[in-house]
Amino acid sequence: MIIEAENVTKIYRTDEVETTALDRISLQLEKGQFVSIMGPSGCGKSTLLHVLGLIDDLSDGSYRFLGEDVSQYSERKRSAIRKKNIGFVFQSFNLIDELTVYENIELPLIYDKTPAPERKERVEAALEKMDITPRRNHFPRQLSGGQQQRAAVARAIINQPTLILADEPTGNLDSEHGAEVMKLLVKLNEEGTTILMVTHSMENAAYGGNVIRLHDGRIVPGEKGA
8 A cells, every 4th residue: 555544634833823634534545556636626635635745744643654654753764765756747737947958857857966978878768668769958948848747757666666646747737748648648558657646537547446535624525535
């Protein structure tokens, strides 16, 4: 089991306001699954992805990742687990404008202090897998939206993560390029990568094997979540 969340709650507090973004969410995600999270804007989809991706902490409940209770982990511990096990794909691509495609993909390996020969081999493989080798020396601004997202996916898989978390990965793409990105995610899933994706699109959600529906920070009754 990759994810085991029970009664996960996330509350944001200010001096005057308390907002419950996640209200006792319980779900499980097994290795090899492709699960989509759907719901209206503001329902907690991205917050849930951030908590499950160890970007944000939880206010209450329990969370086990790869069998390890991470509920009370510090940011340093969460960061170490993220770097080793989780790849992120965002709607806005999040590529660094001053770096080439090759350098953007290579960056996580540099942070991880991977030796140069291994970095080169793995980046070349990722470029080929995403079919963007001819764009290796281009900068993000020189790419189409679809090509930028391919580069972002290549960066997400460069550390060979157990889990990919995708937050509206086709949100800034036209239908043709969006379909290409979805097919890439399906291919990665077929090769063994577990995928949890936030999406507004029923068409995109259908690529996965299961759909979790959220409303007001809760899983909609009747949705088991795994």
